[in-house]
Amino acid sequence: MSLVETRPRPLLGLILTGQFMAILDVSIVNVAAPTIQADLAASGAELQLIVAGYTIAYAMLLITGARLGGRSGYRRWFLAGLAVFTVASLLCGIAPGAATLIAFRLLQGAGAALMVPQVLSLIQVGVPQTGRARALGIYAAVISLAAVGGQILGGLLVTLDLFGTSWRPIFLVNVPIGLALLWLGARNLPADEPQPGRGLDLPGLLTLSLATSLVVVPLVLERGWVFMIAGALVFAGFVVIQRRAAHPLIPGRLLRVPGLVAAGVAIFGVMAVYGGFLFSNALHLQNDLHDSPLRAGLTFVPMAGAFALVSLNWKRIPARLHRRLIVSASVVVALGLVALAGVFSGGGHGLPYLLIALAVIGAGMAGAFSPLMTVALARVAPADAPDASGLLAMMLQLGQVVGVAAFGTLFLSGGSISITMVCLAATAVASAVAARWI
Structure with a gap:
């Protein structure tokens, strides 16, 4: 019996809230990065590790998290990862210095890596084929809302400076939510059906x-x-x-699934653009244009709105056009980034063109990412769902890591924001080329 048939909306709501928290902690740190850097006297490299350390651990352990879920139960490892994530969030919130914050961010990423693959696996295995596209559309919308919601919530919490705690509530906010999800998950997640034959x-x-x-x-x-x-x-x-x-982490038969490798490369490129874009723009808005954290976060609302709108409606396009949509949307992202480079070249915000360019970029990213996930998983056998989910989730998170590292380094080492946007646009074009092979 399917996941949706047994526990439909409450169960999807529970696991997607866990997904929401994991993505939130990628983006919520971006907008707080300048404040963290000033408060902890962190170097540029330390700041990048505070932002990217989470996704480094996340990316490295995702396939293992997926394998553990398939071997001994999605419920068990979702709850275990959630527990580690919640404890690590508390430790991040009370970290006394940059080095300890980096260490706790790595632990937080490890917890997310145990939790998140179970979400995609449960959707892939439990949702009927007829409802899977909608479920993945909601999944993509949750990622978008968490990404930009993190920017807004981070800006709000830093601006409020609750009880003089500065940036620390951006991590502490996870603790009550994580505890609530642990209680609800223990009561409502379905019993596991382990497959002991799957080695590590x-x-x-x-x-x-x-x-x-x-x-x-x-x-x-x-x-x-x-x-x-x-x-x-x-x-x-x-x-x-x-x-x-x-028992390979990536079975050879999985790599022979038509279009899966190309989809993984395209997902890597899209997420590298996404990670590098958010990191460099959050710093540019606050450090160069002197926006408050809250204003910097609110600037990304048009991008989030466009992403969510496209994520929830792209499936209305006939299935035979989905691969073309991925390529076209990646090109739209590139054009939006080039336009944004022109907007920033004037030295100011360039309103309202900044908001228009952000909406175009958000719509393009949704048009590329949401169909990518669906097309990539459509030909995967249910028995291989955990490994496929882990592989794609690893490419997704590794793309973000490389995006923050590569384009963050380019921006922090003296490259202008316009040059950074042009390089991001070139990466989006490379993703479009990869998507042609799906």
């Missing part, structure tokens, strides 16, 4: 984690290309290990 592939996990660290961390810290080349070589070793593993 520890060598693959360690190799993939090392490869990711060697590529991303030096990129954030600006420590040269040697480590990144080493990371590429370690990743090649990971591919060899996967071919020989009894």
